[in-house]
Structure formats: structure tokens, C-alpha cells
Amino acid sequence: MGAFNSLTYNSNICIGCGECMMACAKAKSGDADRFDQSRIKIVPAGDNKFEAALCRQCGDANCVVNCPAGALTKNAASGVVDWNADLCVTCLLCTVGCAYGGITFESSVGHVAKCDTCGGDPACVKVCKSGALGYVTTASIYNDYGKQEDLFAPGLAACQGCNSELMIRHVLRRVGRNVVVAAPPGCIPGMGTVGYNGKAGAKVPIFHPLLTNTASMLAGLKRTYERQGRDVTALALAGDGGASDVGFQSLSGAAERGEHILFLCFDNEGYMNTGMQASSATSFGSWTSTTPVGDKLQGKRTDAKNLPMVMMMHNAAYVATASSVFMEDFYRKLDKALAASKQGFAYLHLYAPCPSGWRFPASLTIDVCRLMVESNFVTLWEYTPETGLVFTRPTDKPKPLESYLKAIGKYRHLAQEQVDRIKKLLEDRLVLLKRFVR
């Protein structure tokens, strides 16, 4: 079973205008005024609040289990619970199974009715003014790329909950076999991508440059391929240490020269592979093994270098930040970066919260990724010399920063003045970034 697209409803922002019910009634019966025909029911909850009853297309649906006629089936391709009018005997046992009011009977309709997502193009979502209804299609990305070949070995030894492993697998599925990969010292080769004991960790050419010369080695390879008339993607999978500290000189040079390289930086804010030492990308106040918490020191004393902004200032062909929690955004940026790397230098900065080094449970990586973006601790944007900077996620209603800091052990010791400093830094940075918006 694959992943499925799904309708979403956010009761916090629903204004109860009823447009969705009219659109549904119109789509299902031709008559927008027949509210009884609507398969989505918005219910007033008092105080100008609203709730919704609609089919959730359950994975293991009770309506299907309760149907004696085989009229309800879970569609393995679309994920929709399909209703077959020919087989239905109107016994209503499906309505006994559903705890959501998702499949219902109205005598004026004469049969049970449920949402069929309009075949993957729901009419209700299109007319929703408040944005309370959504149709999440991220699942189809996973299905599409799930069909592509995974070009890393099945058993990489990343820590539990590491999203860098997940993301490098996604990247190579998209980039494909026609590639040469540079993986400088860090977690990515550490997990076995380059190889262990003479066994390759990837199914494509991959090499292990020094921290200092990643971009220059890759530039040389790329130029050699171009001289031979071969169109091979030159891809770097580097960590923040390899990109913003010792590897910075060659990275900056390659960007300045406009080398045809796709450079990905997986930012886990430190040298996590070698014992959680701080890097120049480690955020202010973070506990690391070299910025301990004790009498003299309360975590890192300096702010993180903002490498994506620095790369933007190189006027590279494409620069963007991305997070594994917004995969549609990530894939769109990866496509653009890949295209840009054919003509110039493309830099993609991926936020990679580290359960081992940051001290949070491995099961919460994606939640931490989400909080990181939603609290504006990081912002998602892209830059080209032609368009300037464009934010790809709204920054205007951030969640409290504390919700993010509290989720992570490396900030546990933070005093209020440290939190205030981070807040100030984030506000200033946002103001600065906005100046690059045209």
C-alpha cells in the first residue's frame, strides 16, 4: 500500500461560510442549494467556531468491515473508500461503523453517501476562502519517487532518527545514475555512503575528498567531464562543518567562479560524527562537547554563521533553504537547483536536526523539523540573481520560539537572556532577509 493524498480540515480557521457544502452539493447533485447532498458537513460549534464531519478515508475502515454486500472497498491505488451503488443494499450498517459522520444516510438522498474526493480534485477545497480545507498531495511525491531506484546501499549506519539519510536517498533517487558524488568527511560518509571494508555504499561513482577541497575536486571532475562532452551532474553531499568551516574556501571559490556544481549542505549544527563538537553553524547557546554547560560557559557564546545568506551574497545561480518536513517545497527546489547547476553554481541548504547530538528522541525528528520552520528559527526561501529572494513558507505568524527550544535537550540550560538574544537575532535576521525580497 502506498501513501495517499488526503483532505485536511483546520477548525481553527474555518469561518463557516458553507461554500464547501454548496460546491460539494453542486458537484454531487448539480444543485448547490441541496445541502443534504453535500458529503462534507460543517457544523456550528458556538462562539463563531466550526467543526466538520467528513469521510477520513480510513486505512482500516470500519464502514468497509461492516458492509455485508461488498459495496464499500478501500481503493489500493487512490486510498479512497469507494462506494458501489450497484452492490449497496441500503442496510445502513456502514453508518454504524463510522464514528466521524463520514458516511451518512439522508432519506431525501435515498442512499448512503460519502466523500470520494471528486476523483482527486475536491470541489470543496477549491472554493474554501479561509484555507481551512486543504488537499495534501505530498503522498504522491513519495509514491512517485518511491518507484525510482534507491542508489544507496540498503544498510547505511546512520543514527536512529537521522533525517540526513532519508534526504540523501531522496536526492539520489531524483538526480539519478548520471552523477558523480563528493562526500567529504562527516556523517554522510560516516554512515557508509562511500563504503566500508571495500564494499561500496552507493550504486553510483562516489568519492571522499578532504574537508578542504570538496568543491575544488568536484569542479575539476566536472570540467573534465565537460571537456569530454559528457553531461554528468557534479553533486556534493557535505555537512555544515565541511561547508562553512574548513571547506569554505574552496566552496566560496567554486561559487565565485560559477562552477557547474550542485552543492548540498546538510546542516546539523556541528561535527556530530566525531563527537558533537561545535562548528561555525552551531547556534548560539547550544550545548556541544566543545561548548559545554558549566560554571564558565553556558553553551556556545557566538551566533551561527548563516551560510545560505553568505552563498546568496556570492550571487550564485541558485541558492535555497529546505526542510524535510515540507517535501513538495524541497523537491521543487531540488529540481530548480539541478537545472541551475547545468549553467552555474547551485547551493541547497538542508536543515538536519540531529537526535543524537541535539538530544531529542529519535522518533521526533520530523516534529523538530516542523517546529524549527514554524517558529521561524529557520526560514525557507530561495534566491536567484534574476528574482532576488522569495520566501516559500509564510513567516508572519510564527509559533513561540520556546516551543522549539523546549523540544531539544541542547537548549535545556538556556537562561531567559539567552532566549531573548536568540529571539532578537531571529527578528533581525528576518528583517535582513526581507530586504532581499524584490
Next chain:
Amino acid sequence: MQSCTYLIVGASHAGLAAADAIRMIDQASPMILASRESHLPYSPTILPYVVSGRSKAERTALRSEAFFKEKNITFLRSAQLQSIDAEKSLAHFDQGTSIRFEKLLLATGAVSSLPAIPGLGDVAFHVLRTMDDALGLKTAMMGARRALVLGAGLIGTHAAENMAEAGMKVSIVEPEKQLLPGYFDAKASGLIEKAFDGHGIDLKFGRSVASLKPGVAVLDDGQEVPFDLLLIATGVRPALTYLDGSGIRIDRGILVDERQHTNLPAVWAAGDCAQVRLFQSEGTGVAGILPMAALQGRIAGQGMAGDEGQKPFPGAVSLNTYSFFGQQAISVGAGISGADSPGAETVLRFDETAKTYLRLVLKDGRLMGAASVNHPLDPGILWQLILRQTDLSDVKERFLADPKTTGRLLMSRLWR
């Protein structure tokens, strides 16, 4: 001799739900699903619709051969369980087949129970519990003009409607004073009876058949009712003679705990053959309705496969939906018996002309039961409100005025 990890006996809702639940966790271990039927799995609930022609017998299968192949399940047809040797983990079927199992689920359902009426052995009669019963009844209806139905439960009323719609003259004899006793009160039943009267069905309440002769039933008041076709629909009961000597404890059904486990470690039971705890009253009983069978089957399957997501059976709640002559009736929870309990509060809305009826019973601000005729409700939501004992105090007026919308509001919140 065949052997398997999971042996499921019975291929209706409980057995199928168990097979699905097991395959969620364990895709590989050998599983045998044995059915006493020669057909692919079907639901007993569909049978009245097969009789009426609304459902085609060949399109009632709940699973296909391809499904069993894909899920690595051996589907064994025409296998009637004869006995169980728990010591040796053996199940013996008719025709000498024996299967060695590691874990056994008994989901053998129920059979029609026959009343002790003098002369029953001398007359041809029908019951409606299996596909072959349905096909036999359908065929018999073609050559018959006058039908007599014993019992005004769901099967009897459904079949009576089918036969009336087919142009037959139908009488129903029911010892109680109304249709569908236990689910509806006299007022609600009255609305349903009107539809039956309107279709020429002769309802003989408060009476029973004293004796039977070929073609004639003599009632306890002496009236003679002639018939060409006799349908006995006086109820069902689990058929458990195969358990003799097995050491598995039974009462009216197979005794199970809240995880559908019998007293033997390798044996589970679910569905119409199992005796389970009741949610709204003390003691245990055989639930005998589809949603409970499916739920019990899932719980049993989860237990057999060691699924950590298993939740215990909360207890059976009386539930039914009933369609008659294009109208609908719904009953959820202890509406009738609950109304008499101290502190219970009943709201009744009854409109004889509009043919609508709604009754809600609350106690201590919590829903006890609901019943309706031609008044749409979401029974799944009401069932949840009963199971969760949701406090309705804050929305009581609204709930009583509009249980459907208010129920949807509550569940939308509760599920978030």
C-alpha cells in the same frame, strides 16, 4: 495431515476480520480459513437481499480467490468442524480431514433455532441463515402464493417484505405484541407495522403456532392459517456440539474474556458463537450482530498475531439499522430497558402523519440509547458517545433538539 499457525473456522465477518488483523502483523505464517459453506465468504445479513433479488448471489462474495492467494491464506470450503482435540492441537473436520494448528479461532457463527412445535417434522419449511437457504427460499417463492412467517425479528420481517413485494399473501405470527421486540418500543413498531399493513401483510401478534400439518398451521387461539410456504425465523443460536469433550467452556455461547480468549491458551472465539460481556448491563451474552462480530474478530486476530495495538472488547452494545419498504429505522444502545432505570430521562418525538419517530434516553448527562424511524441519525457516532460515556451536560439542549448535528460536532472535537 495439514498444519498451520493460524486456523480460523468460519468465514463470515468475525473470521474475515481476524484474518485481516493477523495479516497486518504476520504476512508469512501459514493460515487456513475453513468454511462449512461451499461458497466464497458472504455475510448472513445479505441473504434477505438475495431472496428479494436486490443482490445477485454470485456478487455477494466478501473476498475472492485472488485475495486469498495474495494474502497467502488457504481457503477451505465445505469443511464442517466435528471436534477439537486441544491436547494435540488438532481440529477434526468431516470427511476425515484433520488440521494441526498453533492458534485456533472459532468463528462458527450461529444456526437457525427451531421451535418445538408439534408436527414440525412432518411439514416442509424454510429457514434463512445460509446462502443455500436463501437460494432455496427464492426458488420456493416462485411456486407459492401464501406464505407464513414465524417470528417478527429482523430475518422474519425482511423475508416477509420480500415475499409481499413478490406478490405473495404473507402472514407473520409473533408471540410478542409488536415487530422487532427488543429494538423498538410499541410506538416505533407501530409506524413499521403501518407499512406492513399497507402492503397487505397480515400481522398476528401475541399468538404462536400450536401445531403444524402439511399446508396448515393451527394457532394457539385455534385459528387455522393455510400456507404454501413456511419460513421459520424464530431466532438463531450458536451450534457448539463440536466442542463436546474439548475442554472449552461454554454457556449459551463460547465463554471468552475481553480479548476473545477462551479458557484454553491456544483458542479464541469471536462473533455470533461467542458469549461476551455487555456494555450497558451486568453479565454476558451472545451479541449476534454484524458490527460486534467484526470488532470481536479483529480483537481476536490481533491477540493471535501478538499485535501490541490490541484493545480489549468494550462490551456489546445493542445496535441495529433496519430498512423496510424504503423507510429506515435505527436503534442504538439500551433505549428500551434503559428508559425504565432510575434517573433516566427520555425525550420522545413522534409524528404519526409524517411517520417519524425519535427517542433519546439520557442518564446522568450521558447517552443511554437512541431509536428512530425515518429520522436520520449517525448510529456510529451515537455508539461512540455511549462507549465513551461522553458527558453531554454542556450541550444537552442542543443534543436533544438535534442529535445528528450535535453528535457530529462532538465527535469532530473528540477525535482531534
